Amino acid sequence: MTLDRRSFIKLIGSASAVSLAGCAGAPAVQMANEIMPKTSRRVVVVGGGYGGTIAAKYIRMMDKSIEVVMVERSDHYVSCPFSNLYLGGILKDLSPLTIKYDKLVANHGIKMVQAEVTGVSAEGKFINTSKGSIRYDHLVLSPGIDFRLDEMKGYDAAAMEVMPHAWKAGPQTVLLRKQLEAMKDGGTVVLTIPLAPFRCPPGPYERTSMIAYYLKKHKPKSKIIVLDANPGIVSKAPLFTKGWKKHYEGIIDYRPAKKVTEVDAKSKAVLVEGVEDVRGDVVNVIPPQKAGHIAHVAGVVGEDKKWCPVDPTTFESTLHKGIHVIGDACVAGAMPKSGYAANSEAKVCATNIVNMMNGREIVDMSGINTCYSYLTDKEAIHVTGVYKVDKEKNVIVAVPGSVGIPPDLNELDAIYADSWLRNILIEMST
Amino acid sequence: MKMRWSGLAFTVGALTLSAGALAAPPTAAMLVNACAGCHGVNGGSAGPSMPSLANQSKEAIVVAMKKFKSGERPSTVMGKLAKGYSDADYAAMGELLSKQKLHATTQTLDAAKVAKGKSLEEANCSRCHMEGGKEGKEDSPVMASQWLPYLSIQMNQYLDGTRKMPEKMAEKVKPMSKTDLDALMHFYASVK
Numbered sequence: 256m257t258l259d260r261r262s263f264i265k266l267i268g269s270a271s272a273v274s275l276a277g278c279a280g281a282p283a284v285q286m287a288n289e290i291m292p293k294t295s296r297r298v299v300v301v302g303g304g305y306g307g308t309i310a311a312k313y314i315r316m317m318d319k320s321i322e323v324v325m326v327e328r329s330d331h332y333v334s335c336p337f338s339n340l341y342l343g344g345i346l347k348d349l350s351p352l353t354i355k356y357d358k359l360v361a362n363h364g365i366k367m368v369q370a371e372v373t374g375v376s377a378e379g380k381f382i383n384t385s386k387g388s389i390r391y392d393h394l395v396l397s398p399g400i401d402f403r404l405d406e407m408k409g410y411d412a413a414a415m416e417v418m419p420h421a422w423k424a425g426p427q428t429v430l431l432r433k434q435l436e437a438m439k440d441g442g443t444v445v446l447t448i449p450l451a452p453f454r455c456p457p458g459p460y461e462r463t464s465m466i467a468y469y470l471k472k473h474k475p476k477s478k479i480i481v482l483d484a485n486p487g488i489v490s491k492a493p494l495f496t497k498g499w500k501k502h503y504e505g506i507i508d509y510r511p512a513k514k515v516t517e518v519d520a521k522s523k524a525v526l527v528e529g530v531e532d533v534r535g536d537v538v539n540v541i542p543p544q545k546a547g548h549i550a551h552v553a554g555v556v557g558e559d560k561k562w563c564p565v566d567p568t569t570f571e572s573t574l575h576k577g578i579h580v581i582g583d584a585c586v587a588g589a590m591p592k593s594g595y596a597a598n599s600e601a602k603v604c605a606t607n608i609v610n611m612m613n614g615r616e617i618v619d620m621s622g623i624n625t626c627y628s629y630l631t632d633k634e635a636i637h638v639t640g641v642y643k644v645d646k647e648k649n650v651i652v653a654v655p656g657s658v659g660i661p662p663d664l665n666e667l668d669a670i671y672a673d674s675w676l677r678n679i680l681i682e683m684s685t
Numbered sequence: 686m687k688m689r690w691s692g693l694a695f696t697v698g699a700l701t702l703s704a705g706a707l708a709a710p711p712t713a714a715m716l717v718n719a720c721a722g723c724h725g726v727n728g729g730s731a732g733p734s735m736p737s738l739a740n741q742s743k744e745a746i747v748v749a750m751k752k753f754k755s756g757e758r759p760s761t762v763m764g765k766l767a768k769g770y771s772d773a774d775y776a777a778m779g780e781l782l783s784k785q786k787l788h789a790t791t792q793t794l795d796a797a798k799v800a801k802g803k804s805l806e807e808a809n810c811s812r813c814h815m816e817g818g819k820e821g822k823e824d825s826p827v828m829a830s831q832w833l834p835y836l837s838i839q840m841n842q843y844l845d846g847t848r849k850m851p852e853k854m855a856e857k858v859k860p861m862s863k864t865d866l867d868a869l870m871h872f873y874a875s876v877k
Contacts, residue, residue, distance in 0.1 A: 313718070568705035595722050602718040607704070617704045621711040623719040623769075625762055639762040641719075641769020644705045657769035667761055667838070671723075674732020679722045681731040 284376040290387035291366065296321050296612055299382060299391035301372050301549055303327030303356060305334075305594040306397030306582030308683040309601035315363040317609045324366045324391075326384055331355050332683075333424040335455060336594045336626075337676050342421070342432050343465030344472070345632050351676075352424060354684035362685055375553035377575035393608050395570075396555065396563075397582045397597065398547025399423070400454045403561070407542045408517035408526075417520040418538040422454060434537045435469060441476040445535030447515040447525055448483040449543035452562075454583045454592050456490035457638065459483070459541055461628035464495070466539075467503040468631055478506050480535065482527060484514035484543075490591075491628060491636055491660050498630035498664050515540070546584035555580055562586045567644045567651045568620050569611065570604035579604050588651030590642050596624045598679060599642075620644055620651070627672035635669035636661055713777040716770070720778075729788030733832040739785035740819075741827050746779030747772070748824035759847040787819060789877040790830045802872025805865055809857045817876040829876035836870040 298321055300311040311325045334352040341349055360367045374383035381390045402420070404410055410418075421431040435444070444466055448459040463481050470477045488495050488511075499507050517526040524534045545551075545561040555572040557564040563580040565572055567588055570579045581604050582597035590596045599622035607617050622642040629635045640658035642651050661668060720738070724730050728739025738746070752758035754767035770778075806817070814821060818828035828836065842848035843858065850858060858866065 566704050568703065568708050571704070598722045599719050602721075603715070606712075606715055606718070617708040618715050619705070619708045619711045621715050621719055623722070623766065625723060625766075637762055639765050641766055643711075644708075646706060649703045649705055654769040657765050659765045661761060665761070670734045670834070670838075671732075671761055674730070674735040675723050677732040678725050678730060678735060682721060682726050685726075 284374040284379065284381075284383060286376070286379060286381055286388045287383050288387045289381075289390065290368075290384075291324065291389055293322075293390040296392050297390065298323050298393045298395060298608060298612075299389055300325045300395040300397065301327075301382070302397035302399065302547070302582070303329070303332050304397060304399055304582065304597070305679075305683065306597035306601045307395070308332075308354075308356070308359060309598050310395045310397060310581060310605045311365050312359060312363050312682075313602050313605035314609055315365060317605065318613065319364070321609065321612060322366065323363075324368060324389060325356070325360070326368045326370055326372055326382070326389070327356070328369065328371045330369055333428070334594070334676070334680060335422070335424045335458070336679075338421070338424040338428050339458070339462045339465040340629060341428060342435065342462060343468045343629070343632070344432075345465070345468075345629075349424065349428065352680075354680055356684070358685045359683070372549050372552070375549070375578070377554065377578055380577060391577075392612065393577055393579060394553075395579045395581060395601075395604060395608070396547075396550055396553060396584065397580075397601065398549040398584050400544045400546065400583045400592075401548050401551075402542040403545050404542060406516065407540070409520065410518050410540060410542055414518055414520035414540075418518060418523065418525075418540045420540055420542060422458075422541050422544075431537070431539055435466065438474065438477065438536045440474040442474065442536035443477065443534070444470070444479040444537045444539065445525060445533055446479060446481050446539045446541070448481065448485065448489075448541055450484045450514065451489045452592060453541070453544045455626075456591050456593070457495075457626065457628045460488055460490065460495045461630075462539070463507060463509070464498060464503070464628070464630045467499070467506045470506055471503060478508055480508045480533060481510060482513040482515055482525065482533060483509065483511050485511065487511050491638055494636045494660055494664060495628075495630075498634070498636070501664070502631055544583075546580070550580060550584045553578055557586070567649060568603075568617055569607040570600060579608065588642070588644075589640075589653045590622060590651050591624055591626070593624055593626045594679065595626055595675075596622065598682070599623050622651070625675065627668055627675060629669060629672070630664050633666050633669055634664040635666075635672050636664055637668050637672070711774075713781040716774055717778050717781050725788070727788070728782050728785040730832065730835075733834040734838060736826075736831055736835050737788040737790075738782045740787040741779070741782050742821055742824070743776065743779035743783045744824045745821050745826045746782055747775045749826070750775040750778075757849065759842055787827070787877075788830060790832060790874070792833055792874050794833070794871050794875050798868040798871035799875045801865075801868035802870070802875075805861075805869055806872055809861075810869065813851075813853065814873075818873045819876060828873040831874060833870060833874045836874060840866055840870060 370384035370386040419431045421427040581600040583592040603620040625639045641654040645652045730737040753763040813825040
C-alpha cells in the first residue's frame, strides 16, 4: 500500500488530534460516581441489538474470566428485519420480533445495566451513564444508526410523529401501520429513500413491496410513490423490478434520482431538491443516516462525520484504541449494514478482544451476510456472501463467487427467511 | 511523492501496522461462528426449515459443502456460501461440528407415525443412518432430531430429482409409499 503526500499529512493530522484530545480540543470527560467498581478484566458493550447482544454473549462463551457489562437504555429490543412484514399486515403485531434480555444475561453471566450512555473517555477507559460511571478494558459500541437531520429540512421530532421514518423498529413502525390502516382507499403513500449507504440496503424496497402488498389486498385503488435519491434500486435490483411488475403493476410508482431535501409536516409534503412538491396521505420519510449518537460522543466517527473507521480484523476504532465499533455504525468494507453482518462482525470482534486480552495471536476475520426480503406473503428473495480481509488493502472484501441473489422470486426463500429470524433472535436472546 | 506503508507506520509510531497484517489464519470456531446466525448456536437449529449441524460427521459436512459448491445438491444460499471456503475450511468446520453434542428438539409429532417409522427404519435405513439416525455411515447425515419441515423439504427434493439420491437409498426409497416416508421422517424427528 502506498500513500501520497496529502493522505500522509491527513494521517499525521488525525494522529495528533487523537493525542491532543482531552488536553486542548474537546474538554476531558470527567468521571462521575463509579458504579460496579472494576475488580477483574472487563469488557463493556453498549447496545443490545443485533451486534451488542452477540458480542457480549460470545466474549462470555469464550472466556468466563472476563466480566461483561452490557449497557442498553431499553429493557427490550425490536428487530428491524421482518418489521416490514408487520407493515404489510402479514404479522399481527411486533411480538415475534421483540426480545428481552433476561435469559441472555442469566445464561451467560452478563451484567446488564439499563441506562443511557452520556460520555466516553478513551483516555480514562470509562463511560458515563445516567446511572454512573463504569470502567472498562475494552469497550464495544454497537449503537446502530442516527439520522442526518441537517440534510432533511423540517424533519424534526414533531414531524416524525406526522411522517414516520419507522427505520428503528418500535413505536414508529406501529405509527406507520396505523396511518396505512386509517388511510382511505384511493389514497397515496409516499416513501422517500436516502442516498446509500444506509441501514439495510434492500430494506426500503422490501418496505415498498410490503406496503404495496397491503394496498393491493385492502385498498386496491391506492398507490405508493417511491422517491429514491439513488440512481436506481440499491440492492437485489433485478428481482425487486421483476416482483413489482409481477405483483404490483399500477400500484408502485418508482422514481429514481429524486432526492428529498425538505419536508413540510403540515401539508404532508416532501420537496425534491427543494423544488418538486410531492404530497401523500401517508408519508414515510427514511432520512439520510450516520452512526448512532454514542459513536459521535465517543469521538470514533471518521472524517466524513458519518461512520466509524475500524480495523477490519478486530473492529477496533482507528481513532481510539480500546474502543471497538460493530454493526451499522462502522465501516466494514464490502459487508453491508445488515443485521446478519452485525451478528457476524460481533463474533469476529469478540474473538479478537478475547485474544488481545489473553495475549494471544489475533485471528483473521471470516464473516457471512445472509439477508432476505419479502415481495409477498409467500415469495421472497435473498442476498448472501462470505467476507474476509484483503491483506494488501487492509479492507474487508467479498470472497469471489460467494455473493449473489437467486434467479427468481421463490417460496423456499420465504420459508428459510422465517427460520433465519427464529435462529438469529434466539441466538441474541438466550 | 509515494511512501511505503511500512515506512510510514515506523515514522508515525502511534499508527502501528493493522492487526490484520499479522493475524493468524481463521480458526475453525471463527469459520463456524458465522454459520450460527442461521443454523443456531453450538450447531443446534431453532428454525424448522434449517438443519442442525451439531454431531454431523466431518465427512458428511465436507461432502455436503462440496456438493453445494458444485451445484450437485440444490440450494438457495448454500451454493454461493460454499464458494466462500476452501476444502481445508470445510474439513475444519466439519471437525468442530462433529464434536458438538446432538441437538435434541421437541416437536409436535404423530405417535402412530413415529411407531410406524420405527418399524420401517431398521430394515430400510439403519445400515447408513445408524443408531436411529444419531450416527451416519461415511458421509450419511445425522437425521435424529432434525426438524420435520427440514426433512420434508429434503425428501421432496430427492423425490422430484433435484437432489440426487445415493443408489442404495434409491433402492429403498423408490418402492416406498408417501405414507411410509412420512412415517420415517416422523420417527427420525422424534429421536433424541
